[in-house]
Amino acid sequence: MTNSRKTPIGISKEEFKRMGHQLIDTIAGFIDTIDKRPVTTGETPGQLQSIIGISSLPENGISAEEILSKTSHLVFNHSLLNGHPKFLGYITSSPAPIGALADLLAATVNPNVGAQILSPIATEIEKQTVKWLAEFIGVSPGYGGILVSGGNMANFTAFLAARTAKAPGNIKEDGIPGASPKLTIYCSKATHTWIEKAAILFGHGSKSIRWIQTDAANRMDNEVLERTIKNDLEKGYQPFIVVGTAGDVSTGVVDDLSGIATICKTYDLWFHIDGAYGIPAAVIPEQKMLFEGVGEADSIALDPHKWLYSPLEAGCTLVKNPKHLTDTYSSHPAYYNFSSNEESLVQNYYEYGLQNSRGFRALKVWVTLQQVGRRGYIKMISEDIELSKLFFELANSHPELEAITQNLSITTLRYVPVDIAQNDENRETYLNTLNEALLNKLQKGGEVFLSNAIVKEKYCLRGCIVNFRTSKKDIEEIIKIIAREGKIMHRKLQEKQAI
Ligand SMILES: *Cc1c(COP(=O)(O)O)cnc(C)c1O
Numbered sequence: 085m086t087n088s089r090k091t092p093i094g095i096s097k098e099e100f101k102r103m104g105h106q107l108i109d110t111i112a113g114f115i116d117t118i119d120k121r122p123v124t125t126g127e128t129p130g131q132l133q134s135i136i137g138i139s140s141l142p143e144n145g146i147s148a149e150e151i152l153s154k155t156s157h158l159v160f161n162h163s164l165l166n167g168h169p170k171f172l173g174y175i176t177s178s179p180a181p182i183g184a185l186a187d188l189l190a191a192t193v194n195p196n197v198g199a200q201i202l203s204p205i206a207t208e209i210e211k212q213t214v215k216w217l218a219e220f221i222g223v224s225p226g227y228g229g230i231l232v233s234g235g236n237m238a239n240f241t242a243f244l245a246a247r248t249a250k251a252p253g254n255i256k257e258d259g260i261p262g263a264s265p266k267l268t269i270y271c272s273k274a275t276h277t278w279i280e281k282a283a284i285l286f287g288h289g290s291k292s293i294r295w296i297q298t299d300a301a302n303r304m305d306n307e308v309l310e311r312t313i314k315n316d317l318e319k320g321y322q323p324f325i326v327v328g329t330a331g332d333v334s335t336g337v338v339d340d341l342s343g344i345a346t347i348c349k350t351y352d353l354w355f356h357i358d359g360a361y362g363i364p365a366a367v368i369p370e371q372k373m374l375f376e377g378v379g380e381a382d383s384i385a386l387d388p389h390k391w392l393y394s395p396l397e398a399g400c401t402l403v404k405n406p407k408h409l410t411d412t413y414s415s416h417p418a419y420y421n422f423s424s425n426e427e428s429l430v431q432n433y434y435e436y437g438l439q440n441s442r443g444f445r446a447l448k449v450w451v452t453l454q455q456v457g458r459r460g461y462i463k464m465i466s467e468d469i470e471l472s473k474l475f476f477e478l479a480n481s482h483p484e485l486e487a488i489t490q491n492l493s494i495t496t497l498r499y500v501p502v503d504i505a506q507n508d509e510n511r512e513t514y515l516n517t518l519n520e521a522l523l524n525k526l527q528k529g530g531e532v533f534l535s536n537a538i539v540k541e542k543y544c545l546r547g548c549i550v551n552f553r554t555s556k557k558d559i560e561e562i563i564k565i566i567a568r569e570g571k572i573m574h575r576k577l578q579e580k581q582a583i
Contacts, residue, residue, distance in 0.1 A: 122530030124164040172547035173535040179395035183448035190444035198434040210446035228406030230436040235360030238385035238399035246354035248412040250324035271327035272304030331362015334537040336491035342377030364391040468493040496544035499570030516543040
């Protein structure tokens with residue numbers, strides 16, 4: 085009896101094997117046919133609700149085998165497939181298949197990676213993953229950090245550490261000083277929305293953000309940055325953090341990071357890099373120049389679930405001096421001792437970030453990094469960039485397409501009908517309407533999935549390739565799809581106008 089408590093949740097070894105094998109078979113079949121499926125079915129929430137059925141929570145449980153089999157069909161047939169070769173939307177990658185298996189393994193053992201004693205090997209694996217990520221992007225091995233759920237959390241985790249380090253007085257005990265000096269934040273206009281969320285949620289208010297204008301290349305204008313900081317200091321503000329972006333979310337532009345680093349040194353400010361999307365490209369020798377200054381950052385956010393192709397969710401905060409994390413998040417000030425004694429090797433991750441209980445998200449990143457290796461990543465990331473350039477060139481040479489920008493693996497373009505006059509005063513307004521309608525149509529059509537970007541007031545279609553399944557042929561076909569659908573949408577809008 086001791087070992088045989090009967091519960092509705094346990095599964096016998098035989099049953100587990102049968103169900104597991106069956107599930108793996110279905111998953112393998114799914115992965116193998118992903119390119120033949122629609123990217124999305126375009127079903128409405130109402131349609132989906134009727135598919136899953138509106139009923140109450142079951143009173144009595146049903147067979148696990150039946151649930152799993154039904155559920156796999158449900159999610160395979162009614163999802164948007166970001167593993168599809170023609171999925172180029174937002175910045176969500178095709179997930180590494182080994183990551184799916186690692187998630188199964190992680191959930192099976194279920195270590196709580198909040199404390200070392202609860203997760204002996206998992207903590208070591210996370211430490212090594214963080215080290216490898218630092219090594220990957222080419223910063224000193226002294227950087228330490230933590231894995232979090234994604235880019236937003238990685239940036240928040242760093243933001244709060246910056247504040248503890250740079251705010252006057254003892255913010256941990258006294259909180260944010262009510263009136264002056266008011267803490268101010270600096271970033272370019274192209275910065276991702278996380279910064280606004282951080283300023284609002286952490287009590288600074290959105291007015292504490294100085295949105296620095298960008299130059300012709302869409303990089304933060306560092307002269308304006310320095311002028312703004314000086315101006316604020318004269319007025320009695322207290323600047324504390326500058327955010328540089330390494331691959332902006334819309335068009336993939338990398339700020340002049342070493343220029344920002346110099347300004348931060350001059351004014352004793354925290355230099356944070358948001359590299360959620362773009363920083364993995366620093367691994368490519370030919371791209372290295374673009375990322376000069378990365379090693380001077382006080383903190384860096386990166387997202388293994390973007391360009392390292394990890395399944396969601398995996399973000400990472402790296403901090404040059406990891407003591408800033410424990411200064412912020414630890415509740416045992418006597419604890420940290422990063423010198424070389426044996427005790428310092430114990431690392432309780434709850435003291436490095438906002439979470440307490442933590443899952444083993446490091447495992448899927450760790451196994452993928454090993455499976456692929458540095459060389460493998462150089463190859464895949466370079467190919468993504470090459471495909472993005474091809475996308476731009478094909479758009480550029482197409483009579484009905486206008487290529488707009490190309491940086492890292494992001495291309496923006498728009499459909500421009502041949503019969504629209506250059507001097508038509510409604511030209512730009514019409515093209516914006518047309519391209520927005522075109523994007524909406526494409527997103528529901530299931531052939532290709534693109535997102536949008538507004539570039540110098542032009543509404544653009546945007547393709548971001550963080551997808552190891554996308555090929556040259558896919559890009560050629562996507563160009564044809566856009567031109568075909570663009571033409572149809574143009575005709576439709578013209579007819580509407582004519583009525
Ligand atoms: C994607 C992205 C974020 C947000 O990351 P999530 O993983 O979606 O939370 C922040 N900054 C940049 C530059 C990004 O590309």
